[in-house]
Amino acid sequence: MREYNFDGIVGPTHNYGGLSPGNLASALHGGEVSHPRAAALQGLEKMRFVAGLGVGQGVLPPQPRPSLKALRALGFTGTDEQVITRAAREANHLLRLTSSAAAMWTANAATGAPSEDTADGRMHLTPANLQQMFHRALEAETTHAVLGAIFADARHFAVHAPLPGGGHFADEGAANHTRLVTPGHRAVHLLAWGRSAWRDDVRHPTRFPARQTYEASQALARLHQLDPAQVLLPQQAPEGIDAGAFHTDVLAVGNGGFLMLHALAFADADGLLKTLRERLGEGFTYALAGAEELPAKDAVKAYPFNSQVLTLPDGTMAIIAPEESRDTPSARRFLDRVLAEDNPVQQVHYLDVRQSMNNGGGPACLRQRVWLTDAERAAVKANVFYTPELHTALAAWVTKHYREDLRAQDLADPQLARETLTALDALTGLLGLGSVYDFQR
Numbered sequence: 076m077r078e079y080n081f082d083g084i085v086g087p088t089h090n091y092g093g094l095s096p097g098n099l100a101s102a103l104h105g106g107e108v109s110h111p112r113a114a115a116l117q118g119l120e121k122m123r124f125v126a127g128l129g130v131g132q133g134v135l136p137p138q139p140r141p142s143l144k145a146l147r148a149l150g151f152t153g154t155d156e157q158v159i160t161r162a163a164r165e166a167n168h169l170l171r172l173t174s175s176a177a178a179m180w181t182a183n184a185a186t187g188a189p190s191e192d193t194a195d196g197r198m199h200l201t202p203a204n205l206q207q208m209f210h211r212a213l214e215a216e217t218t219h220a221v222l223g224a225i226f227a228d229a230r231h232f233a234v235h236a237p238l239p240g241g242g243h244f245a246d247e248g249a250a251n252h253t254r255l256v257t258p259g260h261r262a263v264h265l266l267a268w269g270r271s272a273w274r275d276d277v278r279h280p281t282r283f284p285a286r287q288t289y290e291a292s293q294a295l296a297r298l299h300q301l302d303p304a305q306v307l308l309p310q311q312a313p314e315g316i317d318a319g320a321f322h323t324d325v326l327a328v329g330n331g332g333f334l335m336l337h338a339l340a341f342a343d344a345d346g347l348l349k350t351l352r353e354r355l356g357e358g359f360t361y362a363l364a365g366a367e368e369l370p371a372k373d374a375v376k377a378y379p380f381n382s383q384v385l386t387l388p389d390g391t392m393a394i395i396a397p398e399e400s401r402d403t404p405s406a407r408r409f410l411d412r413v414l415a416e417d418n419p420v421q422q423v424h425y426l427d428v429r430q431s432m433n434n435g436g437g438p439a440c441l442r443q444r445v446w447l448t449d450a451e452r453a454a455v456k457a458n459v460f461y462t463p464e465l466h467t468a469l470a471a472w473v474t475k476h477y478r479e480d481l482r483a484q485d486l487a488d489p490q491l492a493r494e495t496l497t498a499l500d501a502l503t504g505l506l507g508l509g510s511v512y513d514f515q516r
Contacts, residue, residue: 076189076190076191076446076447076448077131077446077447077448077449077452078130078131078385078386078444078445078446079131079132079133079444079445079446079447079452079460080122080125080130080131080132080133080383080385080442080443080444080445081132081133081134081135081181081442081443081444081445081459082118082121082122082132082133082134082135082181082441082442082443083118083134083135083136083137083178083179083180083181083184083441083442083443084115084118084119084134084135084136084137084179084469084473084502085111085114085115085117085118085137085176085179085430085431086111086115086137086138086140086176086178086179086495087111087115087137087476087477087478087491087494087495087498087499088111088140088141088174088176088481088486088491088495089109089110089111089114089115089176089179089430089481090109090111090174090176090481090483090485090486091107091109091176091433091434107433108480108481108482109176109430109433109480109481110430110479110480110481111477111478111479111481112473112474112477112478112479113430113479114179114430114431115473115477116470116473116474117427117428117429117430117431118179118428118431118441119466119469119470119473120426120427121395121426121428121438121441122134122461122466123461123466124395124424124426125383125385125395126461128385128387128393129387129388130385130386130387131447131460132460132461133445133459133460133461134459134461134465134469134506135181135184135221135225135443135459136221136499136502136503136506136508136511137178137179137499137502138178138213138214138217138218139217139495139496139499139512139513139514140173140174140175140176140178140495141159141162141170141173141174141486141492142173142174142213143155143158143159143173143492143514144513144514145173145213146158146159146162146169146170146173149166149169151165155489155492155493155496156489156492156493159487159488159489159492160487160489163486163487167487170486170487171483171486172209172210173210173213174486175210175211175213176434177210177211177214177434178211178214178217178218179431179434179436179441180250180431180436180440180441181440181441181442181443182248182249182250182322182324182436182439182440182441182442182443183203183205183211183214183247183248183249183250183322183440184202184203184214184218184222184248184249184443185200185201185202185203185218185222185248185249185443186200186201186203186246186248186249186251186252186266186295186299187199187200187201187249187252187299187443187444187445187446188254188264188299188300188301189254189262189446189447190231190446190448190451191262191446191448192254192261192262192264192299192301192302192305193233193299193300193301194300194301194302195233195300197230197231197232197233198226198231198232198233198445198446198447198451199232199233199234199235199298199299199300200222200226200232200233200234200235200445201234201235201236201237201238201246201295201298201299202215202218202219202222202234202235202236202237202248203215203218203237203246203247203248203249204237204238204239204244204245204246205245205246205247205248206241206242206244206245206246207242207245207247207284207286208286215237216513217511217512217513218237219234219236219237220511220512221508221511222234224457224508224509224511225455225457225459225508226455227456228454228455230454231450231451231454232451232454235298238291238294238295242272242288243272243273243288243290244272244288244290244291244294245286245287245288245291246287246288246291246292246294246295247286247287247322248443249324249443249444250322250323250324250440251266251267251268251269251287251292251311251322251323251324252264252265252266252267252295252323253265253267253323253327253328253329253334254329254444254446255329255330255331255332255333255334255351255355255359256331256332256355257331257332257355257356257358257359258332258358259356259358260354260355260356260358261302261304261305262305263305263306263307263351263354263355264296264301264305264306264307265307265308265309265323265329265347266292266293266295266296266306266307266308267287267292267308267309267310267311267323267327267341268285268287268288268289268291268292268308268310268311269285269286269287269288269310269311269313269316270285270286270287270288270289271288271289271290272288272289272290273290274289277289277310278313278342279313280313280314280316280317281313281317282316282317283316283317283319283321284316284321285311285313285316286321286322287311287322287323289308289310292308293308296308307347307350307351307354309341309342309343309347310341310342310343311323311340311341311342312339312340312341312342312344313342314339314371315337315339315340315341315371318339318371318372318374318375319371319372319375320337320339320340320371320374320375323340323341324380324381324439324440325374325375325378325380325381326339326340326371326374326375326380327340327341327380328380328381328382328383328384328439329384330384330385330386330392331386331392331419332355332358332359332360332419333359333360333361333362333384333392333418333419333420334348334351334359334360334361334362335361335362335380335382335384335394335413336361336362336363336364336380337363337364337366337369337371337374337380338363338364338365338366339366339371340380344363348361348363360417360418360419361418362409362412362413362416362418364409368405368408368409369405369406369408369409370405373403373405373406374406376399376403377397377399377400377402377403377405377406378396378397378399378400378406378432378437378438379396379400379406379409379410380439381397381436381437381438381439381440382394382395382396382397382400382437382438382439383395383438383439383442384420386419387422390419391419391420391421391422392418392419392420392421392422393420393421393422393423393424394410394413394414394420394422394423394424395424395426395438396410396423396424396425396426396437396438397425397426397427397428397429397432397437397438398425398426398427398428398429399429399432399437400425401425410423411423426438428441456507457506457507457508458505458506458507459506459507459508468505469505472498472501472502472505475498476494476497476498476501477498478491478494496514499512500512500514500515503515
């Protein structure tokens, strides 16, 4: 079984909407001029780098934005151009919400479980409903269609519908999921959560909203047919959420038998680590940063835990961190310590993903982990696995279709929407996905 990192291609309407309470970078940069072409090319360069390390790499297409379907459902009628013009004039905030660029962070796209962990021997994926915020809840339908088109062979894959139930089962995807495994031991799935819909014994954050529910994490474990002995449901620390860690992957990241976490990642970090050692044995290692070594505000600013931790072909691990972690002294010192300690990590690489970081997403936000056997890999017929040829084609596609700069007022330009639909229609042909967007049906 091999891990593939499916990165979302940054969309043509990449913009800084500042739409997410609790996402400090998004709020800080809201309304600034964005650079869609540079953002997409930065993302492609990260994919190229990861693939160059010998790690499996795939791509997922952007979502159509603005969501004309959503605007029509909210009462705006007429041609595409008329819908956008009227929304801009009468309810500009709705145009901003339906033009969100947040779908670029495919860590929120779905939660997955590999076939070796599931009772039916298939790889399972559940698209996140993202019910906590309107602009993100719009993503689920398209994500379901895209994943269904890529992982279409029902002999190997089970692509579930998003969880029902609105806020009671609010699901934020793999940003709250960590799979850990060591030789000789069964994998353990951490399905973290920030609030409960029904439990009255839970302490919640007070400054920012907790997005994932306990009940959603339970449901994912059931849907993916995971043995209860392989599932842990740790609560996110309310203090961590209030510090800006809106998802678990802002303060924790795991890979193989290694977990890197901040003391404010989980409500009971010490208890969780003890349980993991019992479940995974001596092969389990971790690096824990305390608040004195790495203040939470620095961790949220620099995103050292929103790094990708990757297993290389020789069995060692590499960390792919944002340049902000290198440039923030406390984050850099922590990663230097990780590199020096007795654990599988032997490399740290700092990449420029600033266009994403300015909107609140680091390297780990940009990828969805998918574990595939050789037979499962062969069952995927879409052209979504990284090759140098695909990279060249995607870079040319971005250069042709993307604007260099985008300002908030540009979202009201009907021509931008027309450019986006034209670009996405061409991309689905390039990737061999068929008609996955509502405007194509």
